[in-house]
Amino acid sequence: MVEEAGSAILIDTPPELRLQLIANGFSRVDAVLYTHEHADHINGIDDLRMFSVRRPGPLPIYGPPETLDRLRHSFNYIFDDAVRPYEGTSKPNLELHALEPGCAITVAGVRTLPLAFRHGHLRVFGYRFGPLAYLTDVKSVPAAEREQLRGLDVLVLNALWWRSHPTHLSIAEAVETARELGARRTYLTHLTHETGHAELEAQLPPGVMPAYDGLTVEIA
Numbered sequence: 001m002v003e004e005a006g007s008a009i010l011i012d013t014p015p016e017l018r019l020q021l022i023a024n025g026f027s028r029v030d031a032v033l034y035t036h037e038h039a040d041h042i043n044g045i046d047d048l049r050m051f052s053v054r055r056p057g058p059l060p061i062y063g064p065p066e067t068l069d070r071l072r073h074s075f076n077y078i079f080d081d082a083v084r085p086y087e088g089t090s091k092p093n094l095e096l097h098a099l100e101p102g103c104a105i106t107v108a109g110v111r112t113l114p115l116a117f118r119h120g121h122l123r124v125f126g127y128r129f130g131p132l133a134y135l136t137d138v139k140s141v142p143a144a145e146r147e148q149l150r151g152l153d154v155l156v157l158n159a160l161w162w163r164s165h166p167t168h169l170s171i172a173e174a175v176e177t178a179r180e181l182g183a184r185r186t187y188l189t190h191l192t193h194e195t196g197h198a199e200l201e202a203q204l205p206p207g208v209m210p211a212y213d214g215l216t217v218e219i220a
Helices: 017-023 043-051 063-076 141-146 171-179 197-203
Strands: 002-006 007-012 031-033 058-063 094-099 105-106 110-119 122-129 132-135 154-158 185-189 208-210
Touching: 007 110, 017 043, 043 058, 043 094, 058 063, 058 105, 063 094, 063 122, 110 141, 141 171, 171 185, 171 208, 197 208
Parallel strands: 007 031, 031 058, 058 094, 132 154, 154 185, 185 208
Antiparallel strands: 002 007, 105 110, 110 122, 122 132
16 A cells, blocks of 8 residues: 555555455555456455445546456456446446556556566556555566666565566565665565565565565655
8 A cells, every 4th residue: 555645545456455454454545556467466356345435436446458458357247337236235436547657647646657567478567656666576677667766765576485486586586676776675575485574584685675464664
């Protein structure tokens, strides 16, 4: 969740989203940014229902065009206007907005720069919000995108495990990527149970830390 100027922007809707939002005290979502279409990033979409019905209009949803197409296909009951909820029931009221990489937009009052990366055969979007960038499920950060990520205070970056993986950065690759990008602080996410938190933290260089559930990072 990215909070700025009174707005709350959610990145992806993973399974058990409702439980995660309750556990972390979130009762409001003003917009959702999707990174890509894999199940662990979209399958909690129905948990947006209560946030959308509390609004005067639909909840805006942003992401790569192909990801939005997958949402329409996989969750047609949400996006097909012909599917009407029974009286006394509801369905998420969501409005889709396709993004183009490299074209900054304003999302819920927050300037947002989407950037495209490869994730196996898929395209995955990362997002920059001023001094903060969030990159998950990337295998590399090409030179053009590195230039768009200079001057960061905080970088959130995927790092699966120590072994090599065909579609994700390994921990060693993530550390090298963090060094190249030069953010003041880098938090590794999308980690697995192969690495314990304290064990991993002890092996990382200064300025690179493993993220954890419930982590809050404040940026001046």
